[in-house]
Amino acid sequence: MEGSTSTNPATAEEIREFTIDVPEEQLADLRSRIEATKWPDREVDPSQGVRLETAQALADYWATDYDWRKFEERFAALPHFITEIDGVDIHFIHVRSEHEDAMPLVVTHGWPGSTVEQLKIIDPLTKPTEHGASAGDAFHLVIPSLPGHGFSGKPTETGWDPIRIAKAWAVLMERLGYDRYAAQGGDWGNAVTEQLALLKPPGLVGIHTNMPATLSPEISQGVQAGEPVPEGLSADEKKAYEILVHFFATGTGYAGEMSNRPQTLYGIADSPVGLAAWMLDHDEASYQLIARAFAGNPGGLSRDDVLDNATHYWLTNSGVSSARLYWESKLGFFDVKGVELPVGLTVFPDELYPAPQSWAEKAYPKLIHYNRVDEGGHFAAWEQPGYFVDEVRTGLRSLR
16 A cells, blocks of 8 residues: 655655555455455464464454454554655654653564554653653654555665664654654564664664563573573573573574565465464464454454554555565574663563563663563553553653
């Protein structure tokens, strides 16, 4: 789907308004493709992937009761913009707080997320006095779509890895006139945010992460090789090590394919159900949360939440283009990067691994906040916005 931009002639550095309006024929085509899905036979063991009953329940709701227009009205009402950076159009949501002393914050999503992930945090962070906080907790929010994702442009050349994206974010914040700001991210959002911190652009004062990179070379090598738990680890470190061994052994199949052969995934560009199933299988805890929603027992994510994001991917045809980021990046996802700026860290219990405080203190010499919360997983802002908002406020407060 193509959104429309302002028709005024623009220089490459101009910021243009962006309008979202999906033609009805695209929604009709989506429904017809869902209804025409050719199903595989039922799995013979639950560990084999997204269960047939979950995928069929999702498809039934998607084709009959799901209402994109309801979401589109709310989504399109936000201030959306496009600006060209390094040859690629970057889409972003930009919501300024009415509190002039608000801290500018660039928040970056991951995969299979999008700007849809951040919608629940916009009002609480930009309008804190309406949500039980003080004016001193206000943020101006910049929420970009990663290149190849959502309404951002799709790079036509190689090289758009997290390092290059971080450089683009620095340009974006400067272009918006922010000379002092913070950054936040999880998943790829953390990778980009940490690379931004390593660049040390003049305006960046610190970062907050909900999926940190805290593994030493020895720990990283050990968990990826499935080696036994090293001697001398604390209880928290041992738990994190064991979870990471399990994750690397059983939970990275999708990442391996996208890292090596993203263009081979034609099925997720042709089949909405194929795309949704690929996105659902990101990690075990998130899949169980989503499966519950389609079994009539929703937790932090509803059926509409899940399908808002999946439909957004489908309509922007960003299944394969988003996958290329895995091919582009050569960074160790959880490996220590050497960030020297102040860092706030929140550990959500169902994240890919629970980073121990001892590892975090070594990874981030200027760790200004570390906290474990009671609920939430990989899609923290989307699933548990209350915890997430509180943690961002607290984690970055000392940098105001």
